Amino acid sequence: MVNTLFLPELREMLAEKNRAELEEFCTTLNPGRTAEFMEGLSNEEAWEVLQFAEASRRSEIFGYFNEERQVAMLSDHEPSQVAALVEEIPADDRVDLIQELSDERVREILPLLPVKDRRNIQRLRSYQEETAGGLMTTEVAKLGQKLTVRQALDELGRQASQLETIYYLYVVDEDDSLRGIVSTRQLVSSLAHPELTLGEMMETDVVVALVSEDQESVAQKVERFNLLAIPVVDASRRLLGIITHDDVIDVVREELTEDAQRIAAVAPLEDDFLRIRLLTLSWKRGIWLTILFFAALLTAFALRHYEEELKQFVWLVWFIPLIISAGGNSGSQSATLVITAMTSGQVKFRDWRRVLVRESIVSLVLGGFLATIGFCVAVMVAPSFHDALVIPITLLAVIVCGCMCGASLPIAFKRAGLDPALMSNPFVAGIVDILGIVIYINVGRMLLG
Amino acid sequence: MVNTLFLPELREMLAEKNRAELEEFCTTLNPGRTAEFMEGLSNEEAWEVLQFAEASRRSEIFGYFNEERQVAMLSDHEPSQVAALVEEIPADDRVDLIQELSDERVREILPLLPVKDRRNIQRLRSYQEETAGGLMTTEVAKLGQKLTVRQALDELGRQASQLETIYYLYVVDEDDSLRGIVSTRQLVSSLAHPELTLGEMMETDVVVALVSEDQESVAQKVERFNLLAIPVVDASRRLLGIITHDDVIDVVREELTEDAQRIAAVAPLEDDFLRIRLLTLSWKRGIWLTILFFAALLTAFALRHYEEELKQFVWLVWFIPLIISAGGNSGSQSATLVITAMTSGQVKFRDWRRVLVRESIVSLVLGGFLATIGFCVAVMVAPSFHDALVIPITLLAVIVCGCMCGASLPIAFKRAGLDPALMSNPFVAGIVDILGIVIYINVGRMLLG
Incomplete structure (x- = not known):
């Protein structure tokens, strides 16, 4: 159901270029709800409203638009504005979106991104869809095992705003090889012993996904072990990224829907029923x-x-x-x-x-x-x-x-x-x-x- | 596939009553994997092994057994041992298990539990299955809005070991009415400003589930808003509990499997295909x-x-x-x-x-x-x-x-x-x-x- 409750007000604010109210609209509600209220707007209007949100909020709201609108927005606007937005989108979603853009558009935008992001995008694009590599995000909290609880918390505080999720801290050695995990819960409940090191508290028997592993098998592991996120490693156990629970729900839904369609003798649609050609x-x-x-x-x-x-x-x-x-x-x-x-x-x-x-x-x-x-x-x-x-x-x-x-x-x-x-x-x-x-x-x- | 790798060793340890090794077996691996290695044991043997784990670990391992084994274990053993285990099981899973036990057994066990747990069980049992109330756990981090970041973190440290999850802190007033949420990520990244209060940082536009809401609708909200957990409230917005992402995956899988079965003209099984009568x-x-x-x-x-x-x-x-x-x-x-x-x-x-x-x-x-x-x-x-x-x-x-x-x-x-x-x-x-x-x-x- 398109929510039309705020549409007239929103259009009025836009017409008046009412900065104060538009900024408030973008910050007061939670980003998902903000996106919902904007559903009735044209792509053009929605893009205008987005410009009143600060960068990280903008990408959050943008993340709740449907894919069609997201692709249209990234295709139509000023490359510099688009690049600024793309920079803020979580690494895994960003790559999926870039796959949908025209080659020409990608060539316009990529050079405007910081080198770090550009490399990251190129690496993620090299993994096959429907594998762990194709699902993972590279934004992960990596910490050394010598850090104490107190140091780890401070370090996490510095990294947190860059990260999609911090349910687990991943303890790695100098080669980025995964040694163990510490949950945020463990960390917080160890505040009474601030001198403990991560190496001492970490769980060393970690359930991991191989980067080439099929997404169905990854989803089964996450479900079986009730994980919030599963680390993705290469053959030499180097930590490449994590897959978070929300991507796992999507996989479960996708696989089961495909099953139902195959049962009824339809090749899986791989697209929205109302949007497929x-x-x-x-x-x-x-x-x-x-x-x-x-x-x-x-x-x-x-x-x-x-x-x-x-x-x-x-x-x-x-x-x-x-x-x-x-x-x-x-x-x-x-x-x-x-x-x-x-x-x-x-x-x-x-x-x-x-x-x-x-x-x-x-x-x-x-x-x-x-x-x-x-x-x-x-x-x-x-x-x-x-x-x-x-x-x-x-x-x-x-x-x-x-x-x-x-x-x-x-x-x-x-x-x-x-x-x-x-x-x-x-x-x-x-x-x-x-x-x-x-x-x-x-x-x-x-x-x- | 039943993992038989450790079975002979496990049986030998049991025969020798080798406390040191059995304790190590219960702590070294992660609990899900420990449970997997025990799959080949009889219920009797598995129960014996469990006794060598410390209380909270025991309930974690137990949580990974299949339901059949869980019910059998709770039905067969010393009421006092069983009650000690039940006390440690997360509130939502505990209620589901108790529903499966005979009335007589429930009457034996309930009086052995602390009053708090007993009340909790009775309350959760009163909610209908397939509603938000039937899915939720009551173990939730409730904090007052006047707490500062530092105080909140300390308080969370005290509560954390009792809680299933601490991705979000729920800010409530004196009547337990939900005022807002603060994510653990926000809290940790605000460590640089330890004097901020929860009231100042909280998100007030919270997506909630009503206690009587259908589980499918709850799952859709969690998916749409990419939530790790959704708070469950009553009509007057009192915070009753939360539903966590793992229960949501179960709901999605259950609903879609039922769909596929209904499409093929089978009434939903509501039980394992190989176990249903x-x-x-x-x-x-x-x-x-x-x-x-x-x-x-x-x-x-x-x-x-x-x-x-x-x-x-x-x-x-x-x-x-x-x-x-x-x-x-x-x-x-x-x-x-x-x-x-x-x-x-x-x-x-x-x-x-x-x-x-x-x-x-x-x-x-x-x-x-x-x-x-x-x-x-x-x-x-x-x-x-x-x-x-x-x-x-x-x-x-x-x-x-x-x-x-x-x-x-x-x-x-x-x-x-x-x-x-x-x-x-x-x-x-x-x-x-x-x-x-x-x-x-x-x-x-x-x-x-």
Whole structure:
């Protein structure tokens, strides 16, 4: 919902160039809320308002705009103003934004930044997206192990304004190699012993992420160990940066949303649903729809193959959609449950036997139940009690096949090093469709032929 | 993967009652890793090892066991030992665990706890699960606004060991009413001005959660404002507790997993996939499968109704599964995309017009493409070029219907105050199945009749 509460006042202040009030607007509220109140303004107006905030506040407010607005603002304005803003944006967010700008624009802005920031940006840009390196920020509190509690606190006081977060202090040696961590909490509660050194109090068994580690694995570590931030190191344990909890929430949301989309046979959008280009969206959906379409075409050939049987027992035709959908639905339930359980780490490859045993029991229960209902209906339309048996027998067989297929494919994909969510549901649907028809007609042949 | 690296050594230490080594095992590694190494031990053995850790460490390690083991441990051992452990567990986790114990057990343990903890537990138990109150911990750093930086730091030093987190200090008045917050970072970077008071430095525009607020809404606030912790207040703004970022990650994961499961027509499991009882699992799946089954039964009646047409044009039968699945797949894509976009806040109710326009364009592109392929195939089997047109026309119509249905139902459910993920995909599937058949036969009638 766009918050329009302050819009008229804001526009009036802008028209009057009311410095005092605009400055107050930028400082009184928390930066997130300030950004929210500015949502209704044009990019141009919002940029004007931002100029009344002091540098660090400006970048904080800017950080709460949506990406579209951020990119537009950085693309449109005076390079020197833009560079001043970019300098203040946290290192990890800054790199992500710069990736979105045109090469020409980047060439205009980079030279205006201090050498330190420029190097930092170039280094961060070299890491792959979706890895720890692509997520981390380099702004981290590094301290030597000989510092005392009192000295560390003073040093931290000096560094704090430059840092995104200070939940942990990272203790490093001369080569920047990570030796241990001290939490701010530990530091503060050790104020009574100001002569203790960081080396004496630090936790040496530190959970770290390798710079090339996949973001999903990083998120799992952070969740498992309830971390506020995880240090990122290279192969020789040099501390390169940290990944903070807010980036981890984003990763969790992104990965799970992708799962849900893949389950519904959509290639992950990687963009806002309302902002993605329609042609891109059509492609991301069309590719899977087409594959599924060809799978379903096979059912047409199968049915054509059984033309004689279907002519002989016309009533069998009526139940075709029912049987296919029962198999498809139960299969997609199984696949989704196994996929979500694997994403959250509840199911590992080694559990495959247990999963299949459990699924076979559940599928017998479900199949048995639906077969019973199916039989009651079939009795009403089939020529005889005996003929009606085709329906429940087929249903039971198809549902068991659907569940087994749905449960085993994601595990097999995972084993093959693929994303279990990637193709499971479409594959299951395709296989179960064909299998359903083949089982159906053959059961019919045996009982009726 | 169960880590078996240390198991033999651990068992040997236990057999020898080697106090020194066991104590070292409990302190050297970080608590999460210690718990991981103990995974292969029996509950009995793990409990024995825990006794060698000092009280606060013991509860930390315990916190990393899975819930099953935690509940078993609290249920089986000496009430006095258990109470000593429970006293050390963070307030929010403690309440969740106590809910899992038998009433009898709770009656044994509660009286052994200090009055303060007992009251705290009773109060937290009174809040509903899935609300801010049910998630929060009461261990929060409350300070008065007259304290100076130096005094605040000292006071924090005294409180810190009792608190789960100290990222923010909460400034309250005499009635515990929340006046503002000061981040630990601010505090530490103000060390150069030790005479500043909290009242002077605090941020007064604080994002809060109401105690009765739904957990999904709380998670959205924390994400939107990048918070480490959000204060929970009652209607008169009294500070009751805080919710920390790790609980928020859990909420995000839980809500999105439920979405994926609902999309696949499974009632949310609310338990581990491998641990949930098979009867419960069958119920959570069977209820939706049955509803879908009855929806699909309607297709049987529809087909029966069109018996004459199908006898006359037998080749139409071959394409029934193809047409139904094309409609179903495109509808489930639309529904899933809209649902995930709504969960992440990208799509609001007010966007419905834009969503429908975009979906109709995409559905025409997708439908047009698949209709073309369908036509090429139909030409090969249909009696004439003209007859073959039934297939592409039907495909286009069904895919457009599927997409519109899939996009509008979740929005309508949301508008009606229901969970958009709850029934959308099953409903879409049901509607599209029937619609597909009706459209198919009627197009056939018009062109062939």
